[in-house]
Amino acid sequence: MENSKPVPEERAKFLEMARDHYQRQADLYNQSLGHLNSLDGIDCPICKNRGYTEIVTEGFGGCYTTVLVACECMKRRRSWKQLQNSGLAGSINRLTFDNFQTNEDWQERIKTKALQFVQGHGGLWFYIGGAVGCGKTHICTAICGDLLRQSKSVKYMCWSEESVRLKGRVNDADFDDLLKPFKDCDVLYIDDFFKTRRNRYGEAQQPTDADLKLAYQIINYRYVSRKTTIISSEWLMDELMDFDEATSSRVYEMCRGSTLQIDRVGERNYRKKMTDNIRGDAENEM
Numbered sequence: 301m302e303n304s305k306p307v308p309e310e311r312a313k314f315l316e317m318a319r320d321h322y323q324r325q326a327d328l329y330n331q332s333l334g335h336l337n338s339l340d341g342i343d344c345p346i347c348k349n350r351g352y353t354e355i356v357t358e359g360f361g362g363c364y365t366t367v368l369v370a371c372e373c374m375k376r377r378r379s380w381k382q383l384q385n386s387g388l389a390g391s392i393n394r395l396t397f398d399n400f401q402t403n404e405d406w407q408e409r410i411k412t413k414a415l416q417f418v419q420g421h422g423g424l425w426f427y428i429g430g431a432v433g434c435g436k437t438h439i440c441t442a443i444c445g446d447l448l449r450q451s452k453s454v455k456y457m458c459w460s461e462e463s464v465r466l467k468g469r470v471n472d473a474d475f476d477d478l479l480k481p482f483k484d485c486d487v488l489y490i491d492d493f494f495k496t497r498r499n500r501y502g503e504a505q506q507p508t509d510a511d512l513k514l515a516y517q518i519i520n521y522r523y524v525s526r527k528t529t530i531i532s533s534e535w536l537m538d539e540l541m542d543f544d545e546a547t548s549s550r551v552y553e554m555c556r557g558s559t560l561q562i563d564r565v566g567e568r569n570y571r572k573k574m575t576d577n578i579r580g581d582a583e584n585e586m
């Protein structure tokens with residue numbers, strides 16, 4: 301019986317050979333080239349675009365085996381995929397800082413403030429509110445594109461669509477799971493925050509209690525966990541305050557360094573009037 305058991309030296313030698321075998325196998329895999337970059341344009345020198353790295357690890361009973369470990373680039377790739385699914389991916393390359401129109405002073409100031417924000421000089425949150433058609437979506441998309449290139453995971457949330465979907469499932473058992481992507485991403489971009497249906501006179505309706513509750517759940521979580529949030533809205537900051545102070549005071553506090561407001565005036569001449577009415581935080585201490 302004693303002879304059937306390998307002596308410790310033999311066992312150690314066997315395990316070493318096994319480890320070398322698996323290491324060669326892992327090295328071979330880790331030298332191979334992947335093709336994920338052809339799908340998302342993200343070039344990763346760590347995993348050579350395979351998305352995974354193979355490592356040798358000790359398995360059951362002291363034997364060796366290999367496992368695949370997801371590369372850090374996979375977070376960015378997932379984020380990129382989310383953007384594609386959301387419809388923002390198509391605009392990321394189109395709506396950039398480079399092609400943001402700055403013919404007029406107020407446009408230049410929007411761009412300057414946004415650039416300061418992505419360079420980390422404007423706090424964690426960004427808010428641009430007010431007039432329709434002044435480039436809010438363009439500048440926020442440009443910010444998202446830049447933060448993606450900084451390896452942040454970005455989630456796009458079209459408020460008018462997502463809020464309807466989420467409110468409809470508020471009593472579902474998996475509601476918390478549905479909210480999770482909007483809570484956990486590094487960067488959340490809420491487009492057209494509190495956008496609601498227009499009444500028969502074409503006026504924007506105030507958000508409902510269900511809207512306010514949903515907003516608070518997302519905003520408060522991101523406020524407490526200090527996660528970057530970018531918000532565009534037709535509403536001015538003061539109007540948000542009138543809706544719900546709990547949510548708005550958090551937005552106000554977090555966006556202090558990066559709040560832009562473009563006063564709404566007659567649609568045809570808003571561009572001219574905005575030159576005077578655009579208010580950056582530096583000027584009105586928002």
Ligand SMILES: [Zn+2]
Binds near residue numbers: 344345347350352374
């Ligand atoms: Zn990688």
